[in-house]
Amino acid sequence: NAGVTQTPKFRVLKTGQSMTLLCAQDMNHEYMYWYRQDPGMGLRLIHYSVGEGTTAKGEVPDGYNVSRLKKQNFLLGLESAAPSQTSVYFCAGGQGWTDTQYFGPGTRLTVL
Amino acid sequence: KNEVEQSPQNLTAQEGEFITINCSYSVGISALHWLQQHPGGGIVSLFMLSSGKKKHGRLIATINIQEKHSSLHITASHPRDSAVYICAVSGNTPLVFGKGTRLSVIA
Numbered sequence: 001n002a003g004v005t006q007t008p009k010f011r012v013l014k015t016g017q018s019m020t021l022l023c024a025q026d027m028n029h030e031y032m033y034w035y036r037q038d039p040g041m042g043l044r045l046i047h048y049s050v051g052e053g054t055t056a057k058g059e060v061p062d063g064y065n066v067s068r069l070k071k072q073n074f075l076l077g078l079e080s081a082a083p084s085q086t087s088v089y090f091c092a093g094g095q096g097w098t099d100t101q102y103f104g105p106g107t108r109l110t111v112l
Numbered sequence: 113k114n115e116v117e118q119s120p121q122n123l124t125a126q127e128g129e130f131i132t133i134n135c136s137y138s139v140g141i142s143a144l145h146w147l148q149q150h151p152g153g154g155i156v157s158l159f160m161l162s163s164g165k166k167k168h169g170r171l172i173a174t175i176n177i178q179e180k181h182s183s184l185h186i187t188a189s190h191p192r193d194s195a196v197y198i199c200a201v202s203g204n205t206p207l208v209f210g211k212g213t214r215l216s217v218i219a
Contacts (some may be wrong), residue, residue, distance in 0.1 A: 033206065103154070
């Protein structure tokens with residue numbers, strides 16, 4: 001089993017460009033999450049999904065969109081990247097709010 | 113929203129020392145999680161607990177629900193324990209994370 005994987009691992013964008021980050025899991029997780037991690041800020045929730053076809057906003061959703069068309073995939077989109085979106089992005093999955101979360105390896109994104 | 117505070121923010125220890133990292137939260141919870149992040153980024157769940165104490169190898173996690181406080185202990189610390197340790201809490205809502213404790217264990 002691959003667990004939770006993220007694509008790509010690194011990316012550099014110019015301001016205004018768009019991109020999609022892919023999270024894939026083969027652990028049959030119902031719940032999936034996108035976080036960003038910035039120095040001194042800890043992990044912050046961007047968007048989450050409690051099942052296929054559902055999405056909801058987290059703590060810092062502005063500038064991001066998500067989709068969960070298939071249970072195993074959770075996509076995070078940046079429509080018009082800004083330097084403030086420079087961060088490390090982590091995807092995670094689990095079976096519920098109190099369940100153990102399994103994290104992907106992270107994507108380091110730089111927006112110039 | 114739950115506020116999660118960790119202390120200390122940074123900790124340097126000599127190999128073999130007993131280490132304690134603390135976590136306090138402001139609102140009642142269903143579960144508390146301890147996670148580990150090594151340099152290079154991967155995040156791994158160490159413990160999830162809702163009461164009492166759990167032990168895994170040299171790591172021990174305790175929680176006091178009444179005091180809204182948890183501790184992570186590392187016995188006989190080793191340089192490979194050097195990492196950021198993150199506390200997170202959950203109820204019927206997404207996890208709320210502390211900012212982490214950066215631990216360096218020197219040989």
